[in-house]
Amino acid sequence: MEQPLTKNIRPGAEPLSLKEYERAGGYRAVRKALTSMAPQEIVKLVEESTLRGRGGAGFPTGLKWSMMSKVDDTSRPRYLIANTDEMEPGTFKDRLLLEGDPHQLLEGILIGAFAVQADIAYIFIRVEYSLPFERLKKAITEAYNNNYLGKNIFGSGYDLELRLHVSAGRYICGEETALLNSLEGKRPIPRAKPPYATTVGLWGKPTLINNAETFCSIPHIINNGADWFKRLSRSEGDGGTKIYGVSGKVKKPGFWELPMGTTLREIIEEHAGGMQEGFRLRGVIPGGASTDFLVEEHLNMKMDFESLQKAGSRMGTGTMIVLDDKTCPVGMVLNLEQFFARESCGWCTPCREGLPWIEKILRDIENGHGNPEDIDMLQEQTWLLGPGHTFCALAPGAMEPLESALRYFREDFEQHIREKRCPWR
Amino acid sequence: MLTEEEKKEIEAELKEYEQKNAVCIEAMKIVQRHRGWLSDEAIRDISEFLGMTPEELDSVATFYSLIFRKPVGKHVILVCDSVSCWVMGYDKILQHLKTRLAIELGETSAEGKFTLLPVACIGACDEAPAIIIDNKVYGNLDESKIDDILAQYK
Numbered sequence: 001m002e003q004p005l006t007k008n009i010r011p012g013a014e015p016l017s018l019k020e021y022e023r024a025g026g027y028r029a030v031r032k033a034l035t036s037m038a039p040q041e042i043v044k045l046v047e048e049s050t051l052r053g054r055g056g057a058g059f060p061t062g063l064k065w066s067m068m069s070k071v072d073d074t075s076r077p078r079y080l081i082a083n084t085d086e087m088e089p090g091t092f093k094d095r096l097l098l099e100g101d102p103h104q105l106l107e108g109i110l111i112g113a114f115a116v117q118a119d120i121a122y123i124f125i126r127v128e129y130s131l132p133f134e135r136l137k138k139a140i141t142e143a144y145n146n147n148y149l150g151k152n153i154f155g156s157g158y159d160l161e162l163r164l165h166v167s168a169g170r171y172i173c174g175e176e177t178a179l180l181n182s183l184e185g186k187r188p189i190p191r192a193k194p195p196y197a198t199t200v201g202l203w204g205k206p207t208l209i210n211n212a213e214t215f216c217s218i219p220h221i222i223n224n225g226a227d228w229f230k231r232l233s234r235s236e237g238d239g240g241t242k243i244y245g246v247s248g249k250v251k252k253p254g255f256w257e258l259p260m261g262t263t264l265r266e267i268i269e270e271h272a273g274g275m276q277e278g279f280r281l282r283g284v285i286p287g288g289a290s291t292d293f294l295v296e297e298h299l300n301m302k303m304d305f306e307s308l309q310k311a312g313s314r315m316g317t318g319t320m321i322v323l324d325d326k327t328c329p330v331g332m333v334l335n336l337e338q339f340f341a342r343e344s345c346g347w348c349t350p351c352r353e354g355l356p357w358i359e360k361i362l363r364d365i366e367n368g369h370g371n372p373e374d375i376d377m378l379q380e381q382t383w384l385l386g387p388g389h390t391f392c393a394l395a396p397g398a399m400e401p402l403e404s405a406l407r408y409f410r411e412d413f414e415q416h417i418r419e420k421r422c423p424w425r
Numbered sequence: 426m427l428t429e430e431e432k433k434e435i436e437a438e439l440k441e442y443e444q445k446n447a448v449c450i451e452a453m454k455i456v457q458r459h460r461g462w463l464s465d466e467a468i469r470d471i472s473e474f475l476g477m478t479p480e481e482l483d484s485v486a487t488f489y490s491l492i493f494r495k496p497v498g499k500h501v502i503l504v505c506d507s508v509s510c511w512v513m514g515y516d517k518i519l520q521h522l523k524t525r526l527a528i529e530l531g532e533t534s535a536e537g538k539f540t541l542l543p544v545a546c547i548g549a550c551d552e553a554p555a556i557i558i559d560n561k562v563y564g565n566l567d568e569s570k571i572d573d574i575l576a577q578y579k
Contacts, residue, residue, distance in 0.1 A: 077443075088505035089546035127454075128503070128547050128562040158563055163441045168450050168489035171545055185447035187484045203443050247550035254551045289508055289546075319550070321508050322553035335511040339545060345488075 002232060005213070005241060006257040009100030015135055015183050021103040029219035033111045034156040037222075042115035043069055044216065046224035050239040054093075055083055055174075056288065056316045058238075058305035063423045067198040068116035071206040077119035079107055079207040082109055082185070082207040083168055085174040086131070087380065088288035089339055090321040093243040094212040095172040096255055098125070098132035101216075102139035106162070108215030110153070111222060116208045120189050121162045124179055127169055129330065137164060172344035174413030175392055176209045178345065180309070190349040190392035213243060216387075236303040244303060246272035248322030249279045253320070261307070263301040268322065275324060278280030283323040283408060286315020290397025292404035313404070328424035329409040330416055333402055334362040340398035348391035354381060355398060369418040379406055427470045431456055435474065446477050449485055453492050462493040490544065495503075498533040498540040500578050504559040507546035513553035514567075521568045523577060538578070 003145045008016050008024055016024060033042055047062025068078070082105065086094040100316050105123075113121050125133055140162055141148045151159045165183055172178045175189050178200050182188035201207020205240065207367060217240050230239040238260050245255035251273030264284060268274065275281055283293045286303065292313035296300070301307050308315045323332055340356035356383050364370050382403040386396040404414065415423055427435070452471050452575045457463055463471075463486060465479075472482040486492045504519055519530070522541060526534040533540045549555035552564025563574055 086548055087545055089549050090509050091546065095548040099517055128544065128557060131562075149451040165441075166454070168453070168454065169544070170489055171493040182450070184444065185485065187488050247553055248512050253553070258431070261518065285508070293516050321512065321550070323512070330513065332508065335506070335508050339507055343450040343545060355477065 001259070002089060003241060003257040004224075004232075005097065005104070005243060005315055006100065007164070008104065009096065011100075012270055013146070015099065015101055016103060016140075018103060018146060018148070018237045019100070019137070019225045022246060024221075024314075026103055026219070029222035030107050030110045030114075030148075031154050033222050034048060034114055034154050034158055038400045039115045040069065040119055042111065042222070045226055046115070049221045049227065049229040050237050051217055051221065052225075052234075052238055053211055054217075054242070054317070056088065056211035056314070058199060058315065058378065059122075059240065061210065061214055064198065064210070065112070065116055066208055068208050069201065071148055071199055073117070074202065075205055075299065077205060078117060078200045079205055080113045080118035080121040081176075081179065081202065081207060082212050083120070083174060083176065083209055084123060085172050085179065085328065086129070086210040086212075086317075087126060088290065088317050088319075089172045089336070090247055091245070091288045091317040091319045092247075093245055093317060095132055096243065097212055097216050098129065099135055100130075102136045104214055104216050104219065105136070106143055107111060108147070108218040109162065110160060110422075112208065112210065113213055114156075114158055118160065121160060122183060122202075123162070123164050124173075124183060125164065126167050126173075128251040130158065133166060134162070137423070141163060151391070158424065170345075171240065171339075172345045172392075172394060175394065178392070179209065189345045192391075201202050208339070217241075233260035233304075235302055238255045238304045242303070242318050245319035245413070246322060247319070247326040249276045249327070250274065250322055251276055261302040263300055263302055264294065264320070267303060267320070268299070272322075275322070279324040279326060281322060282325050282327075283329070283405075284411065285323070285401060287318050287320070289321075289339060290314075290393075290400055291316040292400040293408055295408050296403075298352055312359055326424070328366070328422055329405055329412045330362065332364050333367050333405045335400050337362055337398060340394065344394060345418055348395075349394075350385050350390050351395040354385045355395060356397075357381070358385075358402065362407070365416045366422055368416065368420040368422065370413075372417055374417065375406065375410070377415055378402065382406070426475055427456070430439070430457065431459055433469075445475050446481075449475055449482055450475065450492075451481075453486055462496045468479060468540070473544075490542075494538075496533070497521050498537045500535065500538065500559055501542060502538045503542050503544035503547070504530070504550065505545070505547045505555050505557075506543045509546070509550035510554040515554050516553045517568070518571065520554070521571055525571070539575075 051061040052058040171262040176190035178188040197207045341359045346352045387396045463497045565574040
């Protein structure tokens, strides 16, 4: 099984230096791209590869890049941003890539920047990621010292400046328009869309924003071609490998690079070693806090963007959180909604007012003070805070685990209310 | 007034951004590194230097969870309270920290040694439950491990 994204990653060891990365075949793709390919040719190749954005939404990467090439070329500087503000609860895949092989990310960024003819690139990283930051900083210095960044890279005449921006905490900064405000030094509330960042982005200029894992796939597509990339996957129209993760009461929590479309069952039972002794699986949040619960009957589904959408959930970041039979589902949903309520930026009313209210109702139920009508009220909230009713996707994302928990674990909510206590305590 | 050192460090960041006020987050972190936290005076100093109003800067400062507008202890303990850590025993970890330090979340222990704060998912879900002290991540925690870790901090 090929594992292009993680082949250089040695757990517990320092990442490859620039020279070591090159000896392992690194910076070959970017040389080829910058010296022998036209930007349009790269965009087309990425489109053909069927790579979809790894940040959670799964937007086709090539299509996003092609939107940049349609924008007025005289609007300068053009920007590229690698979004590594990884804060989706349960998600730890970008950390692995940043810590484990920072030069791979730099190479992907370089190719992406050349393809959309960006002048300046930013890596936006969360402040809690100290070790990834140190390693990235070192890699960037090495790249500058070797003129792999800066002016006339590889003698191609192409210039790129790369800057590392460290944030200061807050989940909403991962939302791409909030990220733009954050980077501009403004209060990071999301912006209205459209216009999209590819047209009006950082300081009003065309800006390409992709997730770190997305960029890391790019050098391999350049080296091996679109067909090879598609063949890595077990799903149609969703190429490549994916870094999947599992946390919760499994035997071996962790992350693995596997073919896109590997089933939930294989990931949980084979790679994560199945449930710990004495625990039974009750549910799975497949891709970070803002995705719908799945249950036993879904385990044979493929973990890819389309399959999970059909099952009424989302692949999100592909890092699962397992709910076991000794953990209270109401308590788990309360924990999730408390997170979303705290991380709401406060800009739009449904999110600012609705999430704390939901949190309060859930806390009442969990503590044995719930009323029978609370369940219907929560159900109504999932609509009120759902898609189209809020300024950005934070609240609708928060409703996904709640709505699905009310569907799959309704009896648990009712039991809390009936018995006026949490049966797990 | 910003010190010469603070000014120098902030000025070095200016070239990283197209506009001066975009440096504000970095500037606040620089001053926080020197002074431990950002007083009203610090907010005024930075805003003046960057050509912002203090209110404008404070609207940014108060948004971020790791810009401290109140004094913090010598070491800041960030306790991850997100879902993976919660499933793996966050409650016990937090209770133990609170008892050991005799403080609640948001408070600072005696002699200003530790401040205890909640933090959203720190991407250590495979080692849950986890905390960060200053810049270091500690995972797979239980009560006795916490005792050993706290003993390392003078």
